[in-house]
Amino acid sequence: MEKATVFNIQRFSIYDGPGIRTSVFLKGCNLRCLWCHNPESISPQRQLGFYPEKCIGCGNCFRACPEGAHIAAPDGHTIDRTKCVSCGKCANDCFAEALTMLGEETTSEEVVRAVLTDRGYYERSGGGVTFTGGECMLKPDFIRECAALLSAEGISVAVDTAGNVPFESFEKVLPYADLFLYDVKAADPDLHRRLTGVGNERILENLKRLASLGKRLIVRYPFIPPYNDGEAEAIASLLAPLPVELVEIMPYHHLGEGKYRPLGMENRAAEARVPSDDALEAAVTAFAHRGIPARRT
């Protein structure tokens, strides 16, 4: 049975595809978007989160850690992350919940059992289950196994992906996925590389191949001034020949910023801004002019 490191199973989601859905978040991503709002999804490993504002100074974590990773510094309690092996022992002994482990190795059967509890909501709303991350397509065998079990139960499966994987990975899940939520972050390859750490050649090629197979496609355009808000026209002309059902323009928000410090990570999107209504409407219009249905989320 396939396993993956899952960091969240979010019930009653209305943002990850049609109807009421359960979103299954996998850890591990091969892009490094400057504005990432799920930094806990980047590493494929379990990670220790530390929320010092909850710490009551009981010292349990110092005694529990076999690696000596907890450090009492003059300016407060810190963690030497080069020593941490993510064993979770300190989090187990932290009754103040200042320490928590992010991510749990989970089997496909466990995921399916968890999401089936809400099947009535999926049926009544036209919803289903969405696999996301991180980049869930880095675990195609896991997705395939989950999706096959869900399809056998008559439950719709969507895959939320940035598409930077070999097309063979898509071929594994194609028989069981009804819908792809496909990120396009920039049309210009050099800009894409500066913003995400990788070029977009394979991403766009995979998008075209999925479209040619008649798969339902919703493209998601994260709209992050000042990084890629100038890409609407170019993305629209790139998508114009493709049978894209909808473009969702997803404005930057600040909700991810507080997630970096507990993980000991640096937020690199210091310049990111919430876009204006006018800028979002102009982006919607750029797609509409090419006959592509679009909406801001």
Ligand code: SF4
């Ligand atoms: S166990 Fe939790 S509350 Fe106690 S010192 Fe460690 S982080 Fe603080």
Ligand code: SF4
């Ligand atoms: S997760 Fe394990 S290794 Fe890491 S700080 Fe806690 S006890 Fe130490």
